[in-house]
Amino acid sequence: MLELFKRSGVPFEVHNSHTTADAPQTVYHIRKVFRELELQGIKCDIDYHSLGNGKRLTMWNLIPGKLMPPTRIARYCCSVLKETGGANRMISTGVRWDESNSRANRQAYEVLGRTKKDAIGITDEKMLLTDNGDIRKLFEQCQLKAKTVVNPIIDWRYSDIWEFLKAEKIKTNVLYECGYRRVGCIGCPMAYKARWKEFADFPKYKEAYIRSFDRMLEVRRAKGKGNQWKNGHDVFLWWMEDDNVEGQMSFEDFPELVM
Numbered sequence: 001m002l003e004l005f006k007r008s009g010v011p012f013e014v015h016n017s018h019t020t021a022d023a024p025q026t027v028y029h030i031r032k033v034f035r036e037l038e039l040q041g042i043k044c045d046i047d048y049h050s051l052g053n054g055k056r057l058t059m060w061n062l063i064p065g066k067l068m069p070p071t072r073i074a075r076y077c078c079s080v081l082k083e084t085g086g087a088n089r090m091i092s093t094g095v096r097w098d099e100s101n102s103r104a105n106r107q108a109y110e111v112l113g114r115t116k117k118d119a120i121g122i123t124d125e126k127m128l129l130t131d132n133g134d135i136r137k138l139f140e141q142c143q144l145k146a147k148t149v150v151n152p153i154i155d156w157r158y159s160d161i162w163e164f165l166k167a168e169k170i171k172t173n174v175l176y177e178c179g180y181r182r183v184g185c186i187g188c189p190m191a192y193k194a195r196w197k198e199f200a201d202f203p204k205y206k207e208a209y210i211r212s213f214d215r216m217l218e219v220r221r222a223k224g225k226g227n228q229w230k231n232g233h234d235v236f237l238w239w240m241e242d243d244n245v246e247g248q249m250s251f252e253d254f255p256e257l258v259m
């Protein structure tokens with residue numbers, strides 16, 4: 001996207017929303033790329049979010065505040081941590097149809113801020129700027145947030161992306177060389193089962209989520225809300241869609257049996 005914009009000659013600036021759940025490699029990559037762009041005279045900004053009391057808004061204090069973990073149908077974290085900027089601006093995103101499972105209902109123009117049910121009658125899920133999917137369009141408008149969105153690579157396939165990057169010798173986030181096909185927040189519910197690898201690679205983030213879930217349960221109790229979970233670890237297993245039965249034994253419980 002950056003390379004395309006540089007070649008297009010269209011004036012642009014670059015923003016990154018700091019979610020606090022990105023991998024360190026992603027944060028370093030963004031800083032490095034921004035430094036290079038700034039040396040080329042391109043304005044870059046990292047947007048941090050405030051709680052309003054002098055403290056930063058993070059994924060870790062957002063979860064207790066929302067009383068539930070972010071899920072695929074309740075991605076409040078994206079609305080709060082990623083999509084608050086850009087009012088009255090034209091925004092460009094890298095969403096692609098190729099990242100969606102089906103391919104129907106393609107058109108060139110769409111109105112954002114509607115639900116997917118409004119658009120194609122499948123679900124009441126709210127559509128976010130960062131959603132991939134068939135209902136995304138080349139040009140979109142969000143009247144509520146006064147944004148116009150263009151998605152220039154919406155019809156690029158996975159192979160098109162990598163052919164272009166290799167042909168043009170464009171450096172990417174090192175995580176793509178470590179088996180990652182999709183790089184977003186560690187633990188993003190949209191990563192489905194790939195989250196197990198993310199948490200194996202970044203165990204401190206797993207601990208941070210569990211601590212955050214523990215605080216979430218405390219707030220739920222204080223507000224008299226019912227709890228289906230005993231503790232943060234319990235929430236974590238539910239959130240990860242872990243199908244293991246409670247009390248189920250593992251080979252790690254019997255080291256003498258492990259060859």
Ligand code: SF4
Pocket residue numbers: 019021070075076077078079081082184185187188189190
């Ligand atoms: S990328 Fe995923 S985890 Fe990160 S803010 Fe968006 S929905 Fe939440």
